[in-house]
Amino acid sequence: MDKLNIFKSLSNEARLQILEWLKDPAAHFGPQDGIDLIEVGVCVSQITEKLNMTQSTASQYLSTLQKAGLIKATRIGKWTYYKRDEEAIKNLGLYIQTDL
Amino acid sequence: MDKLNIFKSLSNEARLQILEWLKDPAAHFGPQDGIDLIEVGVCVSQITEKLNMTQSTASQYLSTLQKAGLIKATRIGKWTYYKRDEEAIKNLGLYIQTDL
DNA sequence: TTGACAAATCGAACTTTATCGATTTATAAT
DNA sequence: ATTATAAATCGATAAAGTTCGATTTGTCAA
Numbered sequence: 001m002d003k004l005n006i007f008k009s010l011s012n013e014a015r016l017q018i019l020e021w022l023k024d025p026a027a028h029f030g031p032q033d034g035i036d037l038i039e040v041g042v043c044v045s046q047i048t049e050k051l052n053m054t055q056s057t058a059s060q061y062l063s064t065l066q067k068a069g070l071i072k073a074t075r076i077g078k079w080t081y082y083k084r085d086e087e088a089i090k091n092l093g094l095y096i097q098t099d100l
Numbered sequence: 101m102d103k104l105n106i107f108k109s110l111s112n113e114a115r116l117q118i119l120e121w122l123k124d125p126a127a128h129f130g131p132q133d134g135i136d137l138i139e140v141g142v143c144v145s146q147i148t149e150k151l152n153m154t155q156s157t158a159s160q161y162l163s164t165l166q167k168a169g170l171i172k173a174t175r176i177g178k179w180t181y182y183k184r185d186e187e188a189i190k191n192l193g194l195y196i197q198t199d200l
Numbered sequence: 201t202t203g204a205c206a207a208a209t210c211g212a213a214c215t216t217t218a219t220c221g222a223t224t225t226a227t228a229a230t
Numbered sequence: 231a232t233t234a235t236a237a238a239t240c241g242a243t244a245a246a247g248t249t250c251g252a253t254t255t256g257t258c259a260a
Binding site for chain 1: 217218219220221222226227228
């Protein structure tokens with residue numbers, strides 16, 4: 001994914017908010033039975049709830065962030081869990097420092 | 101300036117292009133009589149010309165980047181010279197690496 | 201003090217993004 | 231198979247961004 005799409009994905013308050021929440025999932029989301037918030041991620045329903053927006057919007061925003069490569073998805077059963085791609089984020093910071 | 105506006109300012113191909121050109125002004129812009137491209141910056145006319153867009157658009161884009169804090173302006177006579185704010189850019193990279 | 205030129209701003213047309221409700225798809229349980 | 235629930239996608243409308251041409255403002259030279 002190119003940097004333009006990464007920056008576009010970051011040009012939205014709600015998407016930045018999601019990224020921030022996912023930095024410390026345990027602090028922002030209740031536990032899900034049998035899944036490790038940190039290792040697996042947070043499901044769309046939980047993010048939808050905190051976002052105070054519709055499920056549709058939450059899903060799209062997560063998709064946008066994923067297409068930008070900033071978060072990763074894992075589907076388990078009916079749920080899709082999203083977590084940050086810390087390496088990608090670090091690389092973006094590095095890129096900005098050295099090449100932007 | 102907040103990070104949202106910074107990311108918005110970077111969400112545009114032409115603005116990213118300007119930022120890239122300003123990394124090495126001597127490589128991308130002809131000399132201006134009596135002004136140091138690196139120390140002072142590049143004037144709007146020169147950027148307009150390379151952008152292949154109108155003066156109006158170039159001026160707005162430079163203003164956008166300036167408001168985001170990524171470039172700085174110096175007016176000398178009739179000309180306004182723009183140069184990158186390297187420190188701000190570095191700080192942005194750092195911010196992304198450590199806090200995004 | 202008028203003319204010329206650089207830059208900034210304004211107003212408008214067009215494109216893209218934001219956000220919703222409704223529908224569809226995927227999965228699991230009955 | 232049918233139902234229930236999570237997530238994704240679709241279609242629509244409102245808001246924001248893009249980009250232009252025209253105008254205005256700032257600055258210098260004649």
